[in-house]
Amino acid sequence: MSETWTFVCATAELLPGEMRTTFDEITSVPIIVFNLDGALYALEDQCSHEDFGLSSGGAFDAATGTIECVLHGAKFDVRDGRALCAPAYEPVAKFPTKVEHGGVWTRDDRD
Template sequence: MSDMQWTVLCTTAEVLPGERHVAWLGDTPVLVVNHDGDFYALEDRCSHEDFELSPGPYDADAGTIECVLHGARFDVRTGEPLCPPAYSAVQTFPVMVQDGLIYVSDPR
């Protein structure tokens, strides 16, 4: 592992291709998404209205998740907003997979 501080969030078996899983990094809810076999982690909070993203529809083809509250969509790979009413990115976390475990690091 690198010099970064890494925390185990879940196992790869908990997040099969096209699926997602919510875990906690301290007091921060983190949404882990398996998009085409790659794992991405973003804060489980819409940047528009501080509402959880995890209940929203995930489009596995586009790699996006939509907030159910007002319809803002985000790229799960970058956290970037793709449409109004969100204009700010969602916090993302570096991901490392080792021995079937999904680790994240907190860059904040």
């Protein structure tokens, strides 16, 4: 498990309804961070249905708190990573976020 936090962006660069991508500094896992009405959530940037980046054209719907994979239309809840419709049945990994020193931070906290 990584204890090292990865800087995503300045807080002013991630406004409500926006998302940003980064790579964990230790594990090199791609991560998407979402600002949903001022709350920050982070998910692995990979559809659980197929090895495809959710941020690769994926639509973040701030009204419903979901992201849709453009490859086959699977949707995930950005708050907890759960799959909301077929063809995805497994959730995507959720990661912690924090705001510190004017920046947004995340990390891959899996064992």
